[in-house]
Amino acid sequence: MSIEETSTNVKVRFNELKKSINRTSNWRERLDAVNELGQWNSKEATELLKYSMTGDPVYKVQEAAFRQLQALGEQVTMPKRTPGELIKGTNKILLRIKKSLPNNHSYEDFKEKVKKMRLDLFDTYEGDKGADFDKWLEETWTNLPTR
Numbered sequence: 001m002s003i004e005e006t007s008t009n010v011k012v013r014f015n016e017l018k019k020s021i022n023r024t025s026n027w028r029e030r031l032d033a034v035n036e037l038g039q040w041n042s043k044e045a046t047e048l049l050k051y052s053m054t055g056d057p058v059y060k061v062q063e064a065a066f067r068q069l070q071a072l073g074e075q076v077t078m079p080k081r082t083p084g085e086l087i088k089g090t091n092k093i094l095l096r097i098k099k100s101l102p103n104n105h106s107y108e109d110f111k112e113k114v115k116k117m118r119l120d121l122f123d124t125y126e127g128d129k130g131a132d133f134d135k136w137l138e139e140t141w142t143n144l145p146t147r
Contacts, residue, residue: 014044021048025119027058027127034061038068046072053079057086058127086128087121091144098144110141 020026020033034052037045046069053065053076062079069076085091097113098105114137115122126133 014040018048021052025123027056027061027123030056030058030061031064031127034064034068038064038071041072046074050074050076057082057124060127060130086124090121090125091140093118093121094140095144098141098146103146107138107141111137 017033017037020029021037023029030052034049037049049065049069049072053062053069056062056065059079059081066076066078087093094114097117098110101109101113111134125136129136
């Protein structure tokens, strides 16, 4: 492989990682991109990692970006976990979804509709809550008013 081909492949891969960092409905893909970018010692990679560390809604991704930046020798501060809603208007969105379902719908019906209608919200909270996601979503569903 020539130097030009290698350079082109590196640019293509970097652009793929950049797209992955911005994919709002897949926190796992963002986490993988952060971990891979930590292997790149470039200004552009460092900037993307800083963006993820300060702006990703999923704390696991922020922490991973922090660790990668530290490993690259950057002087960074561990981000604080953001209290409250990760996505503005979450309760309002979930209430609209609940009200759009028949009165006798199940939690599973609600969960599926949230996933279909707002994958970004579903994915962000799933990434943030981890093993407690279903418990959180079901409690939220139970506490939302009905018609």
